[in-house]
Amino acid sequence: MDQLVFVHGVNTRKDAGYGLEVENRDRLFKETAWAGAPVNIHNVYWGDLAAQFGYDLACLPSNGPKSASFGLLGGIATPGAVVQAQPLSSLASTDFGATVDAIFVTMIEESEAAGKPLTDDQIAKFRAAGEYAVNNAAVPPSWATGASSDQVIVSELRKRVAPSGAASFGLGDDIASAAKSLADRARNLVSSGIAPIIRDEASPLVARFLGDIVVYLYDRGTPSKRTKIREIVAADVNAAAIEAKKQSSKVVLIGHSLGGVILRDMLGDPSSGLDQNIKIDLLATVGSQPGLFQEMSLLGNATKAPQKVQLVPSIGSWWNVYDPVDLLSFRCAPMFQDVLDFEFSSVTGLINAHTSYFKRPRFYARLHERLKEIGIGA
Structure with missing residues (x-):
């Protein structure tokens, strides 16, 4: 049975809708991307350690029409x-x-x-x-x-x-x-009119995105939240790898948004808590920012521009999916070796482009076909 580890991105909290969102996404992975082939899904949750806003984001402008939808x-x-x-x-x-x-x-x-x-x-x-x-x-x-x-x-x-x-x-x-x-x-x-709607709907996402980045990269607690987040991710990835080895099956890591950055940052870093001897058949970063972070030399490697960062030996394939409309997604191929950038154009807008990858039929259909090409799923 294949092992899929999904690491969520920014702006994810265990609110009233979290469980249902995970349940629906799991079913779509199992019945569309894997097409009924057996897969065990590990959903890593680190949202409790993400940024907290003491004034409930009261700093954001609120002049737009609240009844209008960003639909x-x-x-x-x-x-x-x-x-x-x-x-x-x-x-x-x-x-x-x-x-x-x-x-x-x-x-x-x-x-x-x-x-x-x-x-x-x-x-x-x-x-x-x-x-x-x-x-x-x-x-x-x-x-x-x-x-x-x-x-x-x-x-x-x-x-x-x-x-x-x-x-x-x-x-x-x-x-x-x-x-x-x-x-x-x-x-x-x-x-x-759409201008006020864009600001009202985009600002909270951007604020939480920036807040979660600060928490992951710069928290100075002892132990830091970054360390705690890594421990949570490492526990699920290592467990998935152990199960896959027992069954001679595949390990797939999918990271959305900052989740993709966290995975790429941990792979190849002996201090991350990940077993450096495990085999990752596929790393997929979706709507993510490893390329941006590498441009700013914020990831844990010594390579500097214009030299490309080598692929971690434990990774079989790395796919990076970005939407040209999604302002929080970036290419990786100019900064990293052996990564395939895939453009997934939604012809959508700022908020939906970043948050709805895992609700789009074409995304799962294309993922299914590409998984088959590397011997994963049905």
Whole structure:
């Protein structure tokens, strides 16, 4: 049984929705990326050691319209992509894959907001939608590029991801419900203006991002929070490696945002607590910043520019996934040897680009195909 260790990034706390988010993400990993092949998932949680804000972020501006949503496209659309009357059909004509992702991200968000785990039917639709979007990435389907309305988009998409169900645009249809919510948010953005929304929604994420970085890099306690975070991560990684060795299976490490930095910083550092003799078949950093930290010489290695940092021998493959719209994700190949940078363009916005990688059908569909290429999963 493969062992997957997932290390979360910034702005993650064990609030009311944390458990449900982990449950849904685990199911998507198991049933889409691993396609039913056995995998044991270790979810590393270090959020209790992250930055604390004594005034509950009262320092942030709060002049924007609080009722407005940072929904469809995360508040920033590709120029000309959002038309107030039929926003989904307009987006589909520009980027079909992004339209599919946006609908299913919203479906997951709505389920989690209601405190409901994803159903088997929703997981099946999610997987089918990801495969369909990826298979039609080069040449989008004609029905999508020529759709006359949002209703056509929903009806035609539903036929292809849920062929046994009715292609309705009414109540009781989770795809239609997500699409309607998405379209309503888009119209709200167009009518309300997006600049204040961007500031109000982006500022807390950026503040917590900066705070968590300070905690990891510069905390001077004894022991420091950085040391404690490393101990938590090392315990799960070492345990996963022991299990994988017993079963002659694979070890996969996935780090989101600062989680990817933490993993890359610990690998190859004898003082990190990681067993330096373990074999990591795949390290995947997603929406992460190892490249930025290396540019600033903040990672634990002696290599300086322009020389590239060598790949740690214990790592079989390293994939770094970034979204050009995600301002908190960066390339790694210019700074590190033997890392593959993958661009995952969501045509979305600041907040959604960084926080929704693990809710997008295309992400899991592509991860599944690439895992198969290196002998992992089904």
